[in-house]
Amino acid sequence: MHVPFNHLQSMLLFALIISLAFGTLGRRRPVERIKYAAWSFFLFILVAVVIGWAMYPFSR
Amino acid sequence: MDEQLKETPTTEPPESHPLQTGEALATVASAREANRELSAFAIGFAGWLVPGLGHALQKMWGRALAVFLAVAALLILGVGMRGNVFTSRGEDAFATLGYLADLGSGAFYLLARTMETAGPDVSHSTGDYGTRFIATAGVLNLLAALHAYEAARGRKA
Numbered sequence: 001m002h003v004p005f006n007h008l009q010s011m012l013l014f015a016l017i018i019s020l021a022f023g024t025l026g027r028r029r030p031v032e033r034i035k036y037a038a039w040s041f042f043l044f045i046l047v048a049v050v051i052g053w054a055m056y057p058f059s060r
Numbered sequence: 061m062d063e064q065l066k067e068t069p070t071t072e073p074p075e076s077h078p079l080q081t082g083e084a085l086a087t088v089a090s091a092r093e094a095n096r097e098l099s100a101f102a103i104g105f106a107g108w109l110v111p112g113l114g115h116a117l118q119k120m121w122g123r124a125l126a127v128f129l130a131v132a133a134l135l136i137l138g139v140g141m142r143g144n145v146f147t148s149r150g151e152d153a154f155a156t157l158g159y160l161a162d163l164g165s166g167a168f169y170l171l172a173r174t175m176e177t178a179g180p181d182v183s184h185s186t187g188d189y190g191t192r193f194i195a196t197a198g199v200l201n202l203l204a205a206l207h208a209y210e211a212a213r214g215r216k217a
Binding site for chain 2: 003005013058
């Protein structure tokens, strides 16, 4: 089995799975779970993009 | 008269000292607490061994399913991306840390070892991502097992 993901796909999938798990573990009510998962997902992507741009000047 | 008084049987019940009753209650409460702690530890261990089992034993079906699917998905994708499943024969501190993180998956760690037939390939970014996926599966499972343990103790729900 080979899973050919690029950087962006891997990051999105990673953030999605972890956010869903965090939402389910961290909250009890379904609506709160969805909100928490969405907020976690957003923060994952935001932090990744910010760190990515912060490293950009040192990449070459 | 005095003899009659001496022979009269006393019908009063034996006095129970208030302190003795309190100590008995404390002993029972302590035993219950120890029992609960042992049960919580067993639930935490079960949650580590099989992802989601700790929550399933407490009838938290949604959480059990979410933990099981998340850990399984991360491991399968990680192995599919040819990530590194670390062994106990690590050459440096990072390999040892990676092994500890991978072990967090419990029985799924053995599954990942058997699935990794082609071996790791971390020369590409995909393989490196796969290594992180596998390690994250272990750490997530440890977090879930700790959550199940705390829930069994009544601290979280």
